[in-house]
Amino acid sequence: MxxxxxxxxxxxxxxxxxxxxxxxxxxxxxxxxxxxxxxxxxxxxxxxxxxxxxxxxxxxxxxxxxxxxxxxxxxxxxxxxxxxxxxxxxxxxxxxxxxxxxxxxxxxxxxxxxxxxxxxxxxxxxxxxxxxxxxxxxxxxxxxxxxxxxxxxxxxxxxxxxxxxxxxxxxxxxxxxxxxxxVFTTADSPFEIGKAYVLRSGTDISIITTGTMTYQGLLAAEILADRGLSAEVVHVPTIKPLDEETILNSIRKTRYAATIEEAQIAGGLGSAVAELASLRCPIPIDRFGMKDRFGESGTPAKLLEVFRLTGPQLADDIEQCVRERTAAASLAAPTEVADALAH
Amino acid sequence: MITRESVVHSDEDLKRIAGTIRRDIISMLAAAKSGHSAGPLGMAELLAVLYFHSMLHDPQNPDWDKRDVFYLSNGHTAPVLYAAMARAGYFPVDELQTLRQFGSRLQGHPERLALPGLESTSGPLGSGLSQAAGYAYVLQEIDQVNQRWVYTIMGDGEINEGNVWEAAMFAGKYALGNLIAFIDRNNIQIDGSTEDVMPLRDLRGKWESFDWHVLEIDGNNVRSIIDAIGLAKAVTAKPTMIIANTVPGKGVPFMEYNHRWHGMPPTSEQADIALLALEGATAP
The missing domain is CATH 3.40.50.970 (Thiamin diphosphate (ThDP)-binding fold, Pyr/PP domains)
Structure with a gap:
């Protein structure tokens, strides 16, 4: 690739x-x-x-x-x-x-x-x-x-x-x-309708993003790397038709996904990924975005912070979700993520 | 070759065709056991004139680039459109009996992808005038094509929809002289009289204030319809709204003027009575 x-x-x-x-x-x-x-x-x-x-x-x-x-x-x-x-x-x-x-x-x-x-x-x-x-x-x-x-x-x-x-x-x-x-892509970056792109390879978790949140997802992945979690960032500019194979290739490897979108998590990208995963690769998924509430007035930066959609906040929240899920799962069967977190 | 002259039928022929369309509507609806009766019956002359007199079109070549364009905005009156199209040669008349059945090209409301010759998919009310205006805009303002006209028919209840008035402003602003719209003014909608449900009152004044050329006619009289279309074409600086006063359920005495027949099909017994009445009405 x-x-x-x-x-x-x-x-x-x-x-x-x-x-x-x-x-x-x-x-x-x-x-x-x-x-x-x-x-x-x-x-x-x-x-x-x-x-x-x-x-x-x-x-x-x-x-x-x-x-x-x-x-x-x-x-x-x-x-x-x-x-x-x-x-x-x-x-x-x-x-x-x-x-x-x-x-x-x-x-x-x-x-x-x-x-x-x-x-x-x-x-x-x-x-x-x-x-x-x-x-x-x-x-x-x-x-x-x-x-x-x-x-x-x-x-x-x-x-x-x-x-x-x-x-x-x-x-x-x-x-x-x-x-x-x-502006973080280049004139040479590929774009095709219906294609998702792996912007950063990783082995522990998949961060699946769209729109403005792809950049924040990249920032989060960078921070998580410093904490020993290897995050793959899959950018999904086309939410429909969904590039199922690119997403499946990533989550089959990592067995965990965090989705991020600047939209309601109900029905959005996270839902699309969950629908796909539930059929073809059932794994834990945490969805980040607007959680069933309306926005309000404020500067864009303030609002992203309030709704925890900045890279550093997302890194914290994703890490916490992964730890909680790992703690629950490791009682039964240790996973690669548990191994990564244990180091 | 199809020309404007070759599509023209005589007034007597048009009356006869309208009668045939009405009988088709009754038999289709009785076979389908669901669908709308009153509106389609009232619009038979409008469709007869459009498809057998005024519109340039070729049933063998539905996408002909010289054709006039027709949008049925009140898609629930599909039976009258299907009957006119079948009689004009778009598809076999026998196929009318498949209305609303699984697998039929004659969907309960018209679907363009199902049936060649339809310009659009309609049913949800209020969107036909906008589409007709969009088509007319392309012809007049962008491609600058003359001698093609865009027609649409709306129901009177339909114009409760806000989308209609957005289109009214749009067509008035751009002075779409190639746009000829009809309101099927039959004074009924599902819940009752139009003036009880949501009064339309001065329809002429409303459309004139949006810079439309407005005509009011007897919409069950083929000569009135033909003359109104002629006048509409003569006025090139404005879109034309033809308020066609029609009798809902026209030709079937127990359906006429009764809003309960808006959304109801006849039973087979009622259909027999209706067909007898229609035979009598169109007997020489």
């Missing part, structure tokens, strides 16, 4: 940062240059969802629909039927928050290549508070058949994912974030 290229500054203080949505804006522009069927629709958030780049370059292919998210995806469905490849953007809280049925019926069931671009997902929305912090979107979209769900980890990956969606059109949801987050 070839190593997944990470920016050499990825885990240093020199790592650069940029909002994931900025990569989407560049990706859409590039997709528009490549294929004139690509069109963009926005519900009155053109700049903040980064569609202005496309709008300025292709004004005739940009459609302002106003604050009307139900119309946003249904107009897009009609445009798709007329031969276009529509990207529709708003805040994730409103789209898919307000147009889930319209997407399900007129895009997914109707098999039209409409992409919902949910900007401002997760608690990193910050001061706007709980109403604007979309945490349920992965669960909502993952249950719709014929729908792809993608949560890029940084702006570089978001650009690649956007271009990939445009060149392989189908009903899709892509999840973006408002706040600037570390």
């Amino acid at each position: 070839t190593a997944f290229p990470l920016d050499p500054r990825a885990l240093t203080n020199d790592v650069s940062s940029e909002p994931i949505r900025a990569g989407f804006g560049r990706g859409l522009l590039a997709a528009g240059e490549l294929d004139e069927r690509v069109v963009a629709l926005c519900a009155d958030l053109t700049d903040s969802t980064q569609m202005h780049l496309f709008k300025d370059r292709f004004p005739r292919r940009f459609v302002q629909v106003g604050v009307a998210e139900q119309n946003l995806v249904t107009v897009a469905s009609g445009m798709a039927r007329a031969g276009k490849i529509p990207f529709t953007s708003s805040y994730a809280a409103f789209s898919p928050g307000r147009n889930w049925e319209q997407f399900k019926t007129t895009a997914a069931l109707n098999d039209q290549p409409v992409t919902i671009v949910g900007s401002h997902a997760g608690i990193n929305v910050g001061p706007d508070g709980a109403t604007h912090q979309m945490l349920e979107d992965i669960a909502l979209m993952r249950v719709i058949p014929n729908t792809r769900v993608i949560a890029p980890a940084d702006s570089i990956e978001a650009e690649k994912a956007t271009r990939a969606l445009a060149s392989d059109p189908g009903p899709s949801y892509i999840r973006l974030a408002r706040d600037a987050t570390p």
Whole structure:
């Protein structure tokens, strides 16, 4: 297996940062240059969802629909039927928050290549508070058949994912974030719809992550290594369709998984991994993310800390979970993890 | 070759076709033992005119790139659409008897992937006008194609949905002159009269205030429908809303004007009575 290229500054203080949505804006522009069927629709958030780049370059292919998210995806469905490849953007809280049925019926069931671009997902929305912090979107979209769900980890990956969606059109949801987050992948890092990537190899535990939490998962793995726990980090940018083999290869080796997502743990990535594992590799899994509660106002950094979604906190919590599970299990049968912890 | 002229049928033919569609609706629903009766019966003339007069389309080539486009927004009235499509030659008339059965291409509500010739999948209310507007937008504003029109039919109860008014603003703003929409104004919805459930009151005024060209017609009169479509095409600077006043359950005396027949099929005995009434109504 070839190593997944990470920016050499990825885990240093020199790592650069940029909002994931900025990569989407560049990706859409590039997709528009490549294929004139690509069109963009926005519900009155053109700049903040980064569609202005496309709008300025292709004004005739940009459609302002106003604050009307139900119309946003249904107009897009009609445009798709007329031969276009529509990207529709708003805040994730409103789209898919307000147009889930319209997407399900007129895009997914109707098999039209409409992409919902949910900007401002997760608690990193910050001061706007709980109403604007979309945490349920992965669960909502993952249950719709014929729908792809993608949560890029940084702006570089978001650009690649956007271009990939445009060149392989189908009903899709892509999840973006408002706040600037570390840019740790590179232009050479691979991205394919439906593929998960091992960013760091390990033998004791699997840390399985998506979106903004992949970076925090890498930080946690680094800290755990110092404590004698070898963590493999599996980045899952495509939550649906799930790259089952890459995940199974990791958990068959480590026999333990911690999943991390900036979303409700009910129905999200952690649930997807648990569903897979329960059938094909039953192992203990701890799920980290938003645990059945709403967010609130605060700076993104403060909120990540409050909800224990920073790398150091995750390292502590994962280690504790592993110790507790090991203590319980080692009474019966010592495991490799117990051996590692014993040293 | 199919041309605008070649699809045109005479008014007398259209009336006869509407009668045939009504008999198909009754026999389909009786065989299916579930489904909606009143709306489809009331819309028979609208579908007859669209599929046998006004729309350019080719049943042998459903995705023909010169076709006019029709979105059935109130998908629960599928029987009237299926009957019109079968009679137009999209699929064998015998297949109408498979409505709502397992494995049928005639799903309880229309599914595009199941049946060639459908433009979309519909049933959940309020989304057809938006899709029609999206299609019309592409033709008018992006591809700049003339001489293709996009049609949709909504129910009057359906326009309780907020999605409809989002689309109303959108089509008005972009002055989609190639968009021709109908409201099947039959005054009933599931729970009763439209004016009791959620009053629509001044429908003309509502749509005019959204910058639509509005016409009100007798929706059970084929000549009125043809003339309204002609007027709609003549007004190129605005989308047109044709408020088609129809009789729910039209042609079947015990169903007419009765909201209880909105979502109910006839029993086989009721179907026999209904077919007799419809035979009489369309006898020469």
